[in-house]
Amino acid sequence: MNQLTSPQIFIYAALPCEAKPLVEHFNLKKDTTVQPFAVYLNQNICLTVSGLGKSAMAAGVAYTQALFASVENPVLVNIGIAGHKDHAIGNLFLIDKITDADSAKSYYPPLVFTPSCAKAGIQTVSRTLLNYDPHTLCDMEASAFYETAVRFSSAELIHCLKVISDNESSPAGNIQAKQVAELIAAHVATIETLLKELSRLAKLISGPEESVLFEQLLERYHFTVSEQGQLKNRLSRWTTLTNAPVPEFDKDRLPKAKDVLFWLDQQIGKLEFSL
Known part of the structure; x- marks a missing residue:
């Protein structure tokens, strides 16, 4: 190649x-x-x-x-x-x-x-x-x-x-x-x-804001390789639909990586429903 x-x-x-x-x-x-x-x-x-x-x-x-x-x-x-x-x-x-x-x-x-x-x-x-x-x-x-x-x-x-x-x-x-x-x-x-x-x-959807948040979340949570791909896709989707930063969330209420992914799914679901 x-x-x-x-x-x-x-x-x-x-x-x-x-x-x-x-x-x-x-x-x-x-x-x-x-x-x-x-x-x-x-x-x-x-x-x-x-x-x-x-x-x-x-x-x-x-x-x-x-x-x-x-x-x-x-x-x-x-x-x-x-x-x-x-x-x-x-x-x-x-x-x-x-x-x-x-x-x-x-x-x-x-x-x-x-x-x-x-x-x-x-x-x-x-x-x-x-x-x-x-x-x-x-x-x-x-x-x-x-x-x-x-x-x-x-x-x-x-x-x-x-x-x-x-x-x-x-x-x-x-x-x-x-x-x-x-x-x-x-x-x-x-x-x-x-x-x-x-x-x-x-x-x-390849802007610096998405990349910074992605790195910050990787530092705070343990994402498997598969979950890292899911996280990147969700952050990209949010940016595409809103062209705005992901809203702040209470990290204490989302203790695990899968909780973050589920929360992002909920937020994106609200956007897509309203569209």
């Missing part, structure tokens, strides 16, 4: 045909030193082709983010295709609700900006469905991507973009790799706009 490269933006695609137009548009070069996954880079963007399915996507995200563990507040975006009962092939959607069909868990990527495309919910399944859901899009990676990605960055910087590749009139069996590449290529301008907006947000 090129040690001089420190990308801020991480794109995850399941299939090579989904990645191809992005590799070309952003002039990404394959890193031949990385073996488990196909990884493409420039100075600001890293694109990983994970392979099809939830397990492959989760592994791809975890592996890539471990390679670039020093990157603060990375932007993580899953870009790929999805099916729907009657949405027109080629339509682009930013996902605002992700439901895992196996676990029934749902995730709600927070939108703190106005997207330049339509929004939709998506259901992630383990195998291709014979019958299309009339209410949500359907794919095979989004839930695994999101559930893994939130371990590495603030939720506001993690999103899924899906292009409709199949519907009831033209089912999944008709999908061709060339067609998928063309569908993604048609939206590279919108994708680039989204990435720029998320990069702007990432810079906003």
